[in-house]
Amino acid sequence: METVVSAAAPNPPDVQPASDTAGVILRAEQVTKVFPGTVALDKVDFNVYEGKVNALVGENGAGKSTLMKLLAGVELPTSGRLRMAGREIHLRSAQDAEKLGIGIIYQELNLCPNLSIAENIFLGREIAPNGVIDRAEQRRQTRALVERLGHSIDPGTLVSELRIGQQQIVEIAKALAQDVRVLIMDEPTSALSQTEVEVLFKVIQELTAAGVSIIYISHKLEEITQIGDYITVLRDGKLVAEERIAAINVAWIIEKMVGKNPAALFRKQAGAVGQELLRVEGMTPPRHGGYTVDHVSFSVHEGEVVGIYGLMGAGRSELFECLAGRHPTATGRIYLRGELVKAQNVAERIAAGIVLVPEDRQRDGLVQTASVEHNMLPVSLQNYLGSSIRIGSHGASAPWLLSLCG
Numbered sequence: 001m002e003t004v005v006s007a008a009a010p011n012p013p014d015v016q017p018a019s020d021t022a023g024v025i026l027r028a029e030q031v032t033k034v035f036p037g038t039v040a041l042d043k044v045d046f047n048v049y050e051g052k053v054n055a056l057v058g059e060n061g062a063g064k065s066t067l068m069k070l071l072a073g074v075e076l077p078t079s080g081r082l083r084m085a086g087r088e089i090h091l092r093s094a095q096d097a098e099k100l101g102i103g104i105i106y107q108e109l110n111l112c113p114n115l116s117i118a119e120n121i122f123l124g125r126e127i128a129p130n131g132v133i134d135r136a137e138q139r140r141q142t143r144a145l146v147e148r149l150g151h152s153i154d155p156g157t158l159v160s161e162l163r164i165g166q167q168q169i170v171e172i173a174k175a176l177a178q179d180v181r182v183l184i185m186d187e188p189t190s191a192l193s194q195t196e197v198e199v200l201f202k203v204i205q206e207l208t209a210a211g212v213s214i215i216y217i218s219h220k221l222e223e224i225t226q227i228g229d230y231i232t233v234l235r236d237g238k239l240v241a242e243e244r245i246a247a248i249n250v251a252w253i254i255e256k257m258v259g260k261n262p263a264a265l266f267r268k269q270a271g272a273v274g275q276e277l278l279r280v281e282g283m284t285p286p287r288h289g290g291y292t293v294d295h296v297s298f299s300v301h302e303g304e305v306v307g308i309y310g311l312m313g314a315g316r317s318e319l320f321e322c323l324a325g326r327h328p329t330a331t332g333r334i335y336l337r338g339e340l341v342k343a344q345n346v347a348e349r350i351a352a353g354i355v356l357v358p359e360d361r362q363r364d365g366l367v368q369t370a371s372v373e374h375n376m377l378p379v380s381l382q383n384y385l386g387s388s389i390r391i392g393s394h395g396a397s398a399p400w401l402l403s404l405c406g
Contacts, residue, residue, distance in 0.1 A: 025050035025213050026071065026102070026182050031080035033066050040066040042237045043080070047230070048182060053204060053214045055224045055245065058234035059257055064217050065107060067234070068184050071215070072104040073097035101181030105174075105188050107217070108362070109167050113160035118142040120159055121174045145173040150199035163317065164360040165191040172200065183207065184215040189223065191359070193310075201227050221250045233257055274302030276338070283332035285322050292318040295332070317359045324356035325349035350379055 026048035033041040041063045048054050048071075058064050069075040071082065073091035082089050084100060091097050097104075111120050118138045127134045127141075142155035149169050159167060168191045175183055185204075189197045204214055204227060218224055224231060228245040233256040241256045254262040278300040285293050293315040300306050310316050322330040325346040334341040336352060343352045358364035366375055 023049050023052075025085060027083045028067065028071065029081050029083065031067070031070060031082070032078045033063075033070060033075065034078045040237055041070075041077075044234065044237070044239045046232055046239070047242065048213050048215055049230055050213050051208050051211045052229035053208060053216050053227050055216045055218070055228035055231040056234070057217070057219075057221070057224060057231065057253060057257060058240075061236075062234040062257075063237040064234055065186060066237075068104060068186055068215065068217065071097070071182075072102060072184060098178065101179060102184070103175045103178045103180040103182070104184040105171050105186060107186040107190070109164075109171050111159045111167055111170060111174075113363075114158065116156050116158055117146070117153060117162075117170050117173075118155040120170060121145065121177050125178070141177065142173070145176055146170070148176070148203060149173060150196060165193070165196070167360075168192060169196070172203075176203070180212060182213045182215065184217075186217045187219070188216075189218065189220065197223070221253050224253065225250060235259065271303050273304050276300075277302045277304075277336070279335040280323070281333045281335075283319060283322050283330065283334075285318050285327045285330045293322065320356055320359075323349070323354060325354070326356075355379075 024047045028044060028046040030043045030045065031041055032039070032043055044063065044067060046056070046067060056064050056067070066075065070077050070091075073094045073096045076092070082091065089096075089100065091100075091102075094104075112123065115123065118135070121142050122138045127137050139155040146153050146155070146169065149172060151166070151169055153162070153166060153169070159170060162170065168188065172185075172188060175185075188200060192200065204216075208214060208229075216224070216228060225245060225248075230242065231245055231248065231253065232242045233240040233253065235257060243252075251262050276299050280299070281297045282295045283293060283297070284295050296315075296319055298306070308316050308319065318327075321327055322332070323334065325344060325348060328344045334354075336354070341349070341352055341354070343349045343354075349355075362368065
């Protein structure tokens with residue numbers, strides 16, 4: 001594969017890789033990226049070893065996603081250079097990176113909700129041997145890709161109808177459909193169950209066995225030690241360390257990430273469990289061909305953390321949506337501090353003190369076109385209005401709320 005260089009850039013010299021970077025397929029050298037008021041990356045070196053899983057870790061804001069955008073051609077570095085197979089490359093767009101065989105699975109899903117799974121996977125790369133899209137072949141290949149990831153979703157299903165975990169599977173399948181030499185995975189397991197993670201790890205092992213290099217970003221440090229070969233740690237936009245995974249452990253990773261011994265960061269304290277705070281009896285959402293949640297009952301006490309676990313489709317999200325009032329026709333009873341909760345819709349449940357952080361933050365939790373300030377206002381707007389104006393009693397519309405915010 002030839003090196004793609006922007007026409008505006010000079011022809012790069014044929015530079016051989018340095019002896020200390022033997023086995024490196026992709027390298028960032030002294031890369032700096034400056035945004036207005038922020039130095040996101042400060043003279044960072046980053047090596048991607050060929051046919052290996054290259055883990056990249058760091059706290060939020062460490063510069064991980066910015067570095068990946070530089071490698072994927074989405075952002076241009078302020079200074080520094082990139083090399084692939086020993087040759088300097090100039091990535092002016094994501095298309096330049098794709099031509100070089102660099103693919104990326106973004107942390108924020110990059111799908112078109114109004115298109116089907118197959119259409120999303122082949123968007124911009126449609127199979128059209130005679131100038132006409134071969135939709136049957138695209139569906140066939142899509143089905144094979146999704147089944148490789150352990151799912152049997154209909155390729156014709158609209159992405160808008162999928163749960164966030166299923167959308168993440170589609171995003172991974174889209175990347176696998178490309179002929180990649182380097183695949184960037186930015187938090188690929190954030191919405192996956194443990195079983196789905198194990199399937200993904202098997203796919204990663206197949207890819208590396210075929211010579212594909214993986215850049216793997218995750219906050220789940222146990223995953224890093226399980227799947228990774230090399231690890232690079234960033235802190236505050238600077239390179240802190242690079243090491244072989246076999247030579248380190250989770251405590252080493254945490255210390256490099258935060259700059260302190262992890263033993264001094266966390267001190268386990270036994271908390272007293274108080275009286276019953278929440279009791280749910282026989283919770284069942286509206287039935288559509290079968291119960292997603294079938295008469296579930298449980299209780300939560302003051303100061304208690306209760307984990308709800310299950311595979312994709314087990315009904316976890318639907319249960320939380322019922323508690324938050326998203327399904328007013330759901331049956332069952334909710335008691336809060338011993339009192340029956342009569343609130344039916346989301347606004348009334350919020351007023352009662354039951355709040356949901358939704359699974360899909362972008363679609364269900366935020367108004368993307370509004371500012372941070374205006375996103376925070378609607379749920380507490382009633383506190384700043386006169387008592388004669390009530391929000392949510394008759395289902396206030398989003399435009400009306402935004403007009404108040406604006």
